[in-house]
Amino acid sequence: MKKLINDPQTVVSESVEGFGLAHADVVAVHLDPTFVARAGGAVPGKVGLVSGGGSGHEPLHAGFVGVGMLDAAVPGPVFTSPTPDQIAPAFAAADGGAGVLAIVKNYTGDVLNFETAAELAEADGITVRTVTVNDDVAVEDSLYTAGRRGVAGTVAVEKIAGAAAERGDDLDAVVAVAERVIANVRTMGVALTACWVPHAGKPSFDLPEDEIEIGIGIHGEPGRRRIPLASADEITELLLTPVADDLGLTGGEKVLLLVNGMGGTPASELYVVYRQARRLLEARGVEVTRSLVGNYVTSLEMQGASVTVLRLDDELTALWDAPVHTAALRW
Amino acid sequence: MKKLINDPQTVVSESVEGFGLAHADVVAVHLDPTFVARAGGAVPGKVGLVSGGGSGHEPLHAGFVGVGMLDAAVPGPVFTSPTPDQIAPAFAAADGGAGVLAIVKNYTGDVLNFETAAELAEADGITVRTVTVNDDVAVEDSLYTAGRRGVAGTVAVEKIAGAAAERGDDLDAVVAVAERVIANVRTMGVALTACWVPHAGKPSFDLPEDEIEIGIGIHGEPGRRRIPLASADEITELLLTPVADDLGLTGGEKVLLLVNGMGGTPASELYVVYRQARRLLEARGVEVTRSLVGNYVTSLEMQGASVTVLRLDDELTALWDAPVHTAALRW
Amino acid sequence: MRVDVTWATAWVRGSARTVFEHRVAHIALDRQIGDGDHGENLARGFTAVLARLDALETAPGDIGEVLRLVATTLMSTVGGAAGPLYGTAYLRAAKVTGFPELDSAGVVAMLEAGLEGIVVRGKASPGEKTMVDAWTPAVAAAVAAAAAGAEPDGVLAAAAQAAEAGAVATIPLLATKGRASYLGERSIGHQDPGATSSALILHEAAVAAAGRAG
């Protein structure tokens, strides 16, 4: 595996530095400890939104820092949660006096490190509330796991909660909106290839040329099961069905459909998946009123995709449509 | 090589169909013959912009159809120029009575098919002017080739000429702006891996684990030379130096810096390249005043990147900054 | 022996067959010095040609009609460089073959018109490693054979043989036109895909004429 990097040890800091240079109109990068804040600093009186997690999922999270979305993002090492001493200063940078919402993907590492950071920040007088994104329906029986994982649905949580904060909602209200998104968003993913963590020198798992992994997360871990390679339409059905079932979509609903690339899959293939996901939803009587297709929550150069459905109501739709100006999402 | 497709024969039409469904607010897709037009049709009195070429370079070109950029895009089969019977109707769809500018990447196939289509359109009373993008400095001695290739610089030509058309420039003026961009934009690319054309069943070239191709085009063809894998900083220097030299950048210039992914390279690596390209430009006394980093002109799932520099003046900068609303570029 | 409208149809069907048979081989050649689609492009084109041929309600009245059908079909389905080049070749050839039957001079005129079409569109000279390097010797050989008194089928056989030799002779050439030119020195040592397909198609013209004779 070849990578356009200088050194596995410095790839995150160099990449974040480059990101800051390229998007100086939107973000300000802090390098020691590493976090990315909204250009211009915290907005007084506005609830601050902070997210973070391991690197390797770009544009998540730094690509979503900016007006109408996050106030700060905290990138850890590749696929490894950041540490409290990075997260706590990001909380401080995001706090405009109205408190901070931490959006945490449900992984033990992220949960524990954000929890510790919140304790540190609270000790400094910053109010921190946390929501945990757990949209991955691949993890079926969450009684026997650390709960469902947080994957591509995170984008919807960050966008919509970000819009709520931007319009002036207080912390309780922003938390409530975020929780409503979390309650209504589900995702399932597939890997055609593994990815290569820079320092590992090996693919994250071994997958024969004629097999794929269904029910993957976003850390290059293997999925729930391995099946023979199938057509895009068949694979899309394997992803969409549990998502739609888990949401209990029976017809008449309006939804956002997000087809997310894992990093190494061409856009053309994502649109083939989108086409079929949309047909399947329509066959259920579900109306796709908002769409997003592209690489938003990735696993380095992994080939694969995930299908996310968010059940919309008028308010969630309006918040989704609200202006956003970040490096990776803008309208 | 595994692909998220149903059938190599239908991948382009299914993908374009999905694209049209996902972006119905911006585009209208025509399927037989296949082209993508701006939603709402031609704008009366506005110069129409049409581009196109083989598929596999997404988001180019369909992703750039919309307000402030293209009026129509014509996708051929993967890496194969579209045919005149697709292009001519796209010309007609884009014509608002002020004539049409065809933006053609300099490949024999594209040039010949657009030429024939222009003849057909002219016969129907549509004025068509053509500009040929040839930004690839990898093709050093264009006396002994079909001229330099058109690669990632195409995005800048389409964006800036699109803004000129949108503000009401007439056909001559839009042609002049497009030519000015073409005269001031240069690109060079690298491949870490080959790509796989869906119907070919083989990689587009064979590349050992410890070598890379310097001076590639965007059709999965081998580059000008093969070198051992090097660090991102070294590779970036190999790309940027001929670009800056060919532009004759000696210091004091303002430029747009575009680091373009070939499809399979993670965003994090593109920012590592961006960081070094920017440092090298600054070391030359060149000021990077505009930036773009991401997958804009791709080669399917190829891993690699290209570095594009556009010398800016105040007018080109203002046109770059002008509003754009397409599937892949929006501000 | 007769180079007539039946021959023309047989030639086109033979061309389709050879293009399908050599699909992978053409892809492999184009993968070396181009973008790997030449075999796919031609297969797509000739699939459409056969479909349109089969869909005709009345049989074509003359050779030119058959070649015009091929020309417009290839133009609108092949794409790439080969589409307009082959399309123009057949179109030009159609213009000089509006007859039920061709004599040797007529065959020469047809081949000359085809080459002219390719050159007008592509502006390549001989030696630039393109399909021109198959067509140029083919026309020269046809002229010579006709001057030496060969029958139409003999003229086509001479052209086919020369085209084949011309295609092979592209191997050592440095490409200076088309996509292969971007490779510079690295284009040397590979046979040009378009010259190769041209030789195969001209071979089918001779086979169709010989088959009629046998």
Place this chain on the structure above:
Amino acid sequence: MRVDVTWATAWVRGSARTVFEHRVAHIALDRQIGDGDHGENLARGFTAVLARLDALETAPGDIGEVLRLVATTLMSTVGGAAGPLYGTAYLRAAKVTGFPELDSAGVVAMLEAGLEGIVVRGKASPGEKTMVDAWTPAVAAAVAAAAAGAEPDGVLAAAAQAAEAGAVATIPLLATKGRASYLGERSIGHQDPGATSSALILHEAAVAAAGRAG
């Protein structure tokens, strides 16, 4: 024989060495049922620990001071699940070791506090295929050894041996906590990386005590 501040420093340096040596092995284990970073995470953490230890201007006064340095360093450099878990373990252990030297009861208290820290943070029970499955038998063995009258080094040796056995015993377990739990049945048959590194680190505690004795 003495479990004192010199022992603590030796333990930490030994832990660093074993973490560096097993970096690839831990990555390989975590690659099977996690995300392949456990070896990298711990190596990064202990590199920082050594750096801070070397940068100290005055030698640490007691065991607790050493363990507190390890706790805060791991907390701020390891990340992932292991960072807060190990960090809290050392932090809790530091709270009960603010002495120049520990007797057998003190060693037991230290290990109990460490385990408690892991459980408080991670909320895992024994049998969930986590580092708890190394620490729980280690504490039990330490308690038993101390009750049987073992010296501090003997208590640590008993704990290390039990931790090692506990780590191996995670192989047949189904993970229900941490990242491996997402694999469901597929987590069975692999040794837990965190239990493995825990056993190695506890082994170094025993080695450091034995080394002092020898």
